[in-house]
Amino acid sequence: MLIVKAHVLFSGGKDSALSALLLEPYFEIQLVTCHFGILPTGETASEIAKELGFTHEILRPDMKILEDAAEIIKKDGFPNAAINYIHRRALELLAKKDEVELIADGLRRDDRVPRLEHSEIQSFEDKHKILYCSPLMGFGRLTINKMLESNLIITEEESAAILKCDYEAELREYLRREIGEEETRKHFPASHKQSRVISRIRHEHKNQV
């Protein structure tokens, strides 16, 4: 029944979690968190993955990627291009692993970053001889919220205490250590609401891999 494994880039947030849930009836799910080790968020992601019932691994990219991203953000004054940059490097790193056949992420219809153009997706698939998908790309925010509310318990707070393991969290922390809190804050949108998955609502008769 399960033809192939899907490696899902997973931050511990609701989007990447729902992405995995959508694929679950079709593929064996392996969650993969891209983590530079700047914050202790890799463990958080592992715990959430366990709660969701999926196997999980940490992908440790070269620190050079975070350094380059920090340079981009200092030049631009806002994080969009830097986050796009890290996401592409994470995808490439994952695509290079021998056992990887299908990569998924949590990008949505309304996301401005990260964002891949159609031609870029085709090049990425062709170059690495893998398949790539973004299961939430055809869904808007409100529809995704509807799907979430019956399947995942989420927490949302303006707080660093519930950091998920996303690129932005580590990028901020890296910059903070380099240029200080005040300067760093200027490079990011003022409101930085965190959300991460607490637990999964399990339904009877639901397909569990």
Place this chain on the structure above:
Amino acid sequence: MLIVKAHVLFSGGKDSALSALLLEPYFEIQLVTCHFGILPTGETASEIAKELGFTHEILRPDMKILEDAAEIIKKDGFPNAAINYIHRRALELLAKKDEVELIADGLRRDDRVPRLEHSEIQSFEDKHKILYCSPLMGFGRLTINKMLESNLIITEEESAAILKCDYEAELREYLRREIGEEETRKHFPASHKQSRVISRIRHEHKNQV
């Protein structure tokens, strides 16, 4: 558990069927086939819907829509804009129905038509106070094929005998009656491979609505 019903535009083809399957764990599914009554394909769609285990209704748009689409195709010399036109009218017709809250279709990442721009989707949702999604939009052809092969039995033939109930089939037939087979053929791509769903592969422990 089921928060809302999803009305899925359904041709009897593999894409709209898979779209419904993807939404099935999250919403009650109502399949809706847009059918002008030019060909007896509405019944085919009903039978396939029954085989899939979903409720089904036929949406009968004004013949004026097909007439207008035929004019577009005669002017353009190819069917893209005409098919885009019919799809938008079908979406609007469905959106105007009182009980409709969420509309889905079978559009994929690689489809050139029908295709809706992001701004157009937002206007459509706002204007009709509904949600719209294309569950396959984040998936490429090969990934979709992988998902299909473990869930649906499909037939594919270069044959009018297995017509599904899509816009192109009725548009071709309408034009054929108006301008003849030979002229009509000039307006469509040479190879017109038909595919439609035969049956569903049911898995144990799978969530069945």
